[in-house]
Amino acid sequence: MKKYLLPLIGLLFTVSAQAATFTEGKEYISLEKPVPSAPAAVKFFSFYCPSCYQYDEVFKVTDNVEKVLPADVKLTEYHVDFLGPLGQDLTHAWSVALLLNVENKVKPLLFDAVQKQQTIKTTGDIRDLFIRAGVSASDYDAAWNSFAVKSLTAKQQDLAKAVDLQGVPAIFIKGKYMINPKGLNSDSVNAFVQNYAETVQFLISKP
Incomplete structure (x- = not known):
């Protein structure tokens, strides 16, 4: 069943440059079937x-x-x-946002609003x-009905299937690695967010 992670509770932080070690299976998971066409970093x-x-919006x-x-x-x-009764419509609307x-x-x-x-x-x-966000009705309607938006929507759906997405939020790096929130430092939200960002930084530089 598709699921999402439980919310975190705590404070914000600023990423530090301290040294850290990262272990496959702990902070990140290597995909069994890499997706070379995936963006370098996708959430x-x-x-x-x-x-x-x-x-x-919070952390x-x-x-x-x-x-x-x-x-x-x-x-x-x-x-x-x-997720949700308008999940497909919101994905289509997000494609409109991307296009515009x-x-x-x-x-x-x-x-x-949600x-x-x-x-x-x-x-x-x-x-x-x-x-209300400043997009004209005509621009929105034209984008909503456009082939470009339909293609963007299909692209989002296809990549989710290709990486075998099981829940959100989720970040994938280079179509090879997925951040594993369960393996990150959970001492505090500060520590969690820092460990998350540093793991992304490590994986971006990893072959």
Whole structure:
């Protein structure tokens, strides 16, 4: 059964450059079937996932991961459609956000609307949120119905299958490795987030 990780409780932190050791099977897991076509760093999430909300909006795990990536590596974010009644529609809407380059504008609004306000009940509600974020109705409708967005949606779905995604949030590096949250330092949220980011940094530099 698809699942998401339990939310964390604690404080934020700033990534340090201290030395650390990393072990396959502990901090990260090597994929049995690597996916060479995958982005160098990709995160899967869902607006219906409480831990995804915590990672992004509360504990800033995603922000700290982005800080340790090389200048030429971007963290690609893909939405999954196996959670929630509008999971597929939100994945399609996320493709609209990617196409229109408004991810940073709509992501916090969608998280708030789904997780806190619980105001996303229909595809019309999703559309209204994009418009409130500054996207014109005509641009949204054109993107929603475009071949490019359909292709982006299929790309997200196909990669989730290719890496055998079992739950979110999840970060994969080079189509070879998956961060294993259960093996990270859980002494505090600070320690967890630091260990998470440092593991990403290690794997990005690993062949």
